[in-house]
Amino acid sequence: MIFSRALGNTLRALLERDPRVILLGEDIADPYGGAFKVTRGLSTDFPDRVRTTPVSEAAITGIAAGLALEGFRPIVEVMFCDFTTLCFDQVLNHIAKYGAMYDHQVECPVILRTPAGGGRGYGPTHSQSLEKHFLGIPHLRVVAASLYLDPLTVFSQLLSQSEPVLYVEHKLLYPLSMVDAGGDDSPELLFGLDSGECGLPTVTISAVPRRECTVTVFAYGYGAVQAANAAWDLAIEEEIFAEILVPAQIAPVDWGPLERSVAVTRSLVTVEEGTAGWGWGSEVAAQVSRRFFGSLRRPVESVASARDVIPAARHLEQQRIPGAEAIAQAIREAAR
Amino acid sequence: MIFSRALGNTLRALLERDPRVILLGEDIADPYGGAFKVTRGLSTDFPDRVRTTPVSEAAITGIAAGLALEGFRPIVEVMFCDFTTLCFDQVLNHIAKYGAMYDHQVECPVILRTPAGGGRGYGPTHSQSLEKHFLGIPHLRVVAASLYLDPLTVFSQLLSQSEPVLYVEHKLLYPLSMVDAGGDDSPELLFGLDSGECGLPTVTISAVPRRECTVTVFAYGYGAVQAANAAWDLAIEEEIFAEILVPAQIAPVDWGPLERSVAVTRSLVTVEEGTAGWGWGSEVAAQVSRRFFGSLRRPVESVASARDVIPAARHLEQQRIPGAEAIAQAIREAAR
Amino acid sequence: MPAIDRTPDLRLVGSPEEPRDERLFRRMFFLRCFEEAVLDLFSEGLLNGTTHCCIGQEADCVGIAEHLTPGDHVFSNHRCHGHYLAHTGDAAGLLAEMTGRSDGVCGGVGGSQHLCAPGFKSNGVLGGTMPAAAGIALAQQLRGTGHLSVAFIGDGTLGEGVVYETLNIASLWRLPLFVVCEDNAWSQSTPKRLNMAGGLRERFEAFGIPTREIDTTDVLEIDHTAGEEIAAVRHAGSPRALVIQTYRLCHHSKSDDNRPLAEVESRWLLDPLRVHGVRLDGQRRGEIESEVRQGIGSLVECLRRAA
Amino acid sequence: MPAIDRTPDLRLVGSPEEPRDERLFRRMFFLRCFEEAVLDLFSEGLLNGTTHCCIGQEADCVGIAEHLTPGDHVFSNHRCHGHYLAHTGDAAGLLAEMTGRSDGVCGGVGGSQHLCAPGFKSNGVLGGTMPAAAGIALAQQLRGTGHLSVAFIGDGTLGEGVVYETLNIASLWRLPLFVVCEDNAWSQSTPKRLNMAGGLRERFEAFGIPTREIDTTDVLEIDHTAGEEIAAVRHAGSPRALVIQTYRLCHHSKSDDNRPLAEVESRWLLDPLRVHGVRLDGQRRGEIESEVRQGIGSLVECLRRAA
Numbered sequence A, B: 001m002i003f004s005r006a007l008g009n010t011l012r013a014l015l016e017r018d019p020r021v022i023l024l025g026e027d028i029a030d031p032y033g034g035a036f037k038v039t040r041g042l043s044t045d046f047p048d049r050v051r052t053t054p055v056s057e058a059a060i061t062g063i064a065a066g067l068a069l070e071g072f073r074p075i076v077e078v079m080f081c082d083f084t085t086l087c088f089d090q091v092l093n094h095i096a097k098y099g100a101m102y103d104h105q106v107e108c109p110v111i112l113r114t115p116a117g118g119g120r121g122y123g124p125t126h127s128q129s130l131e132k133h134f135l136g137i138p139h140l141r142v143v144a145a146s147l148y149l150d151p152l153t154v155f156s157q158l159l160s161q162s163e164p165v166l167y168v169e170h171k172l173l174y175p176l177s178m179v180d181a182g183g184d185d186s187p188e189l190l191f192g193l194d195s196g197e198c199g200l201p202t203v204t205i206s207a208v209p210r211r212e213c214t215v216t217v218f219a220y221g222y223g224a225v226q227a228a229n230a231a232w233d234l235a236i237e238e239e240i241f242a243e244i245l246v247p248a249q250i251a252p253v254d255w256g257p258l259e260r261s262v263a264v265t266r267s268l269v270t271v272e273e274g275t276a277g278w279g280w281g282s283e284v285a286a287q288v289s290r291r292f293f294g295s296l297r298r299p300v301e302s303v304a305s306a307r308d309v310i311p312a313a314r315h316l317e318q319q320r321i322p323g324a325e326a327i328a329q330a331i332r333e334a335a336r
Numbered sequence C, D: 001m002p003a004i005d006r007t008p009d010l011r012l013v014g015s016p017e018e019p020r021d022e023r024l025f026r027r028m029f030f031l032r033c034f035e036e037a038v039l040d041l042f043s044e045g046l047l048n049g050t051t052h053c054c055i056g057q058e059a060d061c062v063g064i065a066e067h068l069t070p071g072d073h074v075f076s077n078h079r080c081h082g083h084y085l086a087h088t089g090d091a092a093g094l095l096a097e098m099t100g101r102s103d104g105v106c107g108g109v110g111g112s113q114h115l116c117a118p119g120f121k122s123n124g125v126l127g128g129t130m131p132a133a134a135g136i137a138l139a140q141q142l143r144g145t146g147h148l149s150v151a152f153i154g155d156g157t158l159g160e161g162v163v164y165e166t167l168n169i170a171s172l173w174r175l176p177l178f179v180v181c182e183d184n185a186w187s188q189s190t191p192k193r194l195n196m197a198g199g200l201r202e203r204f205e206a207f208g209i210p211t212r213e214i215d216t217t218d219v220l221e222i223d224h225t226a227g228e229e230i231a232a233v234r235h236a237g238s239p240r241a242l243v244i245q246t247y248r249l250c251h252h253s254k255s256d257d258n259r260p261l262a263e264v265e266s267r268w269l270l271d272p273l274r275v276h277g278v279r280l281d282g283q284r285r286g287e288i289e290s291e292v293r294q295g296i297g298s299l300v301e302c303l304r305r306a307a
């Protein structure tokens, strides 16, 4: 099943089993079903609880805040990650603050879902991966969609707790098939699950067992898919063995799974599609450099987009967004 | 002269000598002169060019964008750094993008100034240091106010170039006297200026020459003042010698000055008031760990605020914001 | 630090049996005395941080609160003491909060602008509270409770775009949202004419929200109008707005007031305590005032001892 | 890749000497042919990314552009091809941009939604362009140029708060801002009734901005009204709004159209090309059409060869 379908099914399951769940978002109602069709069919079956909204990113995020404060579990679709900038105040100064600011008398477990990333030629304002700006907001969890973990598992965990969440969906994942880690989709790769401490697991992917790997790759989103492919190619063609770690939650980072891998490989590559600098990889590199001071074999490699806008032209876009080859090259370096 | 006065004089000088300069902001007009009185007197003398605005952070930032696109040099005061969240879309998706997105046919050199930081008991929504969320926006410079560098020098440089800027003013600096690095304000400390590569210098402060220092402290804002004090106390009382580096521009980082210091001390502490994680110090630690891989004596220490809201109660606030003692302790660690 | 007693003091909040005129006066006077005490404590250095008193606007707080029932919700702003006290009567908790005590409303974390109690919240980020209030109204609508959500905003807050985003959705979805716009003619240091184009009432009506505008500091008029308007929200289950032309007789926060002295002085003639106070029997009024003063006095004493 | 020639093609933009009726038709037909070509190229896979055509709304683009002079500025939105072409005539640059060529309007960086030329800009982030347009108007005011700044927005964009923040300031500061709201009754997949409460015109008027509303796809009516309104902005130096009830006859972007077929079909009767086309002599109209087709055709050929 492709990811967008799996996600749609997840939302349907949540609506069915949890009356507190409300979906809000621009153009999410049928027959359109959202810019990426994730919610297709849902407003027909849950007309009161699946609401298409005006083009008002700040207000719908704030309305979700009010719902959450009253015990509902709103899930907001922000049509493009690029427009989460318009939700920034509501997330940072309202949603993420209410719990702590009111001395934990209330909870505000809003979930924002948003399609992110480039690769489709949508240009500078519709291709960004802006999650880096939300990382490190106290009390906000940032979670990344993945082919390796059923979204129902993820959302069930998110609904079982009370912190607000930004859930980032890389657009290129939508048409890709979910990978059944235990199944025979990729019979060659070894899949594992480190359940970690944050409530959401980290998936491990490698061609050979961890003890034979010489580099750990920490990746999420579409980068995780690229990294898994690169790991396979490098294993087959160059006998370079990398273990890919794909965390469900990217902030706060669940360090346990990463530490267990790096303790063995002593070399790390981070992969993200956001622009380089003050990104996800920076925090990871800083922490791993500290935690493994003196025992890493090489400096942490970070793969990220160029520090620039994302061009609309495909060839220019490809120059700025990390491709499979950039990831493979970083793994080669790190494996040395 | 105290910092707020120096800054006010700077703005006056800019208005006098550059007809392109326009000041916008909430409550900046006389007789009030802004929430922190920085612009006092200016609207009286430049009524057309110093404009108090409605409470519309996004629009005034966007209006500044339009002015800048037309060749003006708008400087916007955002009353509290906490409300830069409301300018986030304008900065990220408009101001910082116009140049590159339009293939450099235009420039959009907006300057946002904003008072940041705690220590005054203003509570969770009026005490934050949110600059960390603006670091790493491509084409945006983030500059921090300092007692050690005349604001006129800083703003003259900013007006001589064409990238947009977020200029962060720690509130506790306003009533403090500017330190004349060459003068006899602090006869005991040695001041230096590393002009670096970004157009704005990094100030160096230490009790003894660099070659005798065993730790570099990279700090800005009020943290720089605390760090300089700590350096002095540690030198006198514990014979621990730290060199404090105070960059004017905090993003992109001007690595030259820092590298020159760390090359000697081989130990680094970063100090910032923003909450820990994905902050300024994370990027610095990541980069320095990479650039000095294998040659640092110790892992980079990062001092930052707790990952939580900033309480209103003074004693609680002090527990969450790094104080002089936390900085001193980090320096002690790093000096070992 | 001895724990404080947060059960509402009847000397401050009055009792339901008390004649309405007296009770309204008592409650306004309670707000006034509380804030005067707060300002004194600031001068003495016993409080720190910032605060925004509503001296002169007490009639709004008290008049609206009269018509709310448990299950209704109030979202207030930076100038929230009066709204909070009228809603909860919790003077002890608020003073403790402002003193930074762990038994304050929000354990000392929120401070003067960030309060929370059942059915009540405030946030100092202007305008951003509006969608949350609408979301609470949506929750009430979905649950079919018949309750309503009140949002207090000031005139200056009409500068914030999210206010309009919210008005549109509240009207579109027919949410039981009651917006009370306290138009005190100033936004911090800025007079309305430098802040606001067009009309105030029109800004609500443009979104199809029935709006009433009253120019008064008379608690009876506010009480009466609020009663009608709130009943109308409950009845139709859809939003309404009430614009109250009022005036802030104190500083914006603690010591910042650059308004023309003559303007401020002339407005003291319309002090809601004065406007309504004349209706009371002089002796009874004196009794009420001294009861309230005692109530606030003993509270302040208690906290002073603990400090 | 041979460089393209970006000097406007008179077959497309017409000449000032041409009778107005013919020129207006030619220019609308130019926009139509260009976008039809764009949609074809997409189907062929020669273009990538996204695009938002203005098929059906050409009269707005052409009618407004008639009254602008060098020094005026246009800020457009996601649906910007028509505004851009009417303003610049630069079909070659725009097609090159959409093909991702370095000699495109923005070197291939901006793509279909982010265009820039002297006196023209567009951005695909809805609403956020409004304050920039106001800032440009402020620049014009400060310089005393007598020029004006035009902002094109859609009906759905009235959901964004920053629009209202801007209207307030533009009115307050009397900026020479001309807001053209193209109300095509839909916002992406959402009909106005699910998006918008209250009145459209009232939303501008609430801020004291004189507003005219016309329900037409007739380029002559738009031309005429725009002429009056733009003259009024120039004369008073203060903002005005024009709401044009129109209709998008094509998809929202490339292939997404869930609107009732009957609704769309009935609106084809009001196709601006048809409405105005009947005024032209049949033969002359045919000549114009074939000139425009040739102009666009040779452009497409040139880019196809280069691809």
Ligand SMILES: Cc1ncc(C[n+]2csc(CCOP(=O)(O)OP(=O)(O)O)c2C)c(N)n1
Pocket: B026, B055, B079, B083, B086, C078, C079, C124, C125, C126, C127, C153, C154, C155, C156, C157, C158, C184, C186, C187, C188, C248, C252
């Ligand atoms: C988003 C935001 N911008 C600016 C401020 C600073 N500020 C606090 S109160 C105030 C004036 C508010 O005026 P109004 O809404 O009329 O309320 P009043 O103070 O008159 O009760 C301002 C600008 C803020 N708290 N939040």
Ligand SMILES: Cc1ncc(C[n+]2csc(CCOP(=O)(O)OP(=O)(O)O)c2C)c(N)n1
Pocket: A026, A055, A079, A083, A086, D078, D079, D124, D125, D126, D127, D153, D154, D155, D156, D157, D158, D184, D186, D187, D188, D248, D252
């Ligand atoms: C801030 C923002 N939110 C959402 C979108 C996605 N989006 C693109 S066009 C559109 C509909 C706009 O409708 P309208 O303003 O009526 O213009 P029209 O497309 O009808 O010309 C939406 C929601 C966007 N581009 N920007």
Ligand SMILES: [Mg+2]
Pocket: C154, C155, C156, C182, C183, C184, C185, C186, C187, C188
């Ligand atoms: Mg006011």
Ligand SMILES: [Mg+2]
Pocket: D154, D155, D156, D182, D183, D184, D185, D186, D187, D188
């Ligand atoms: Mg539309």
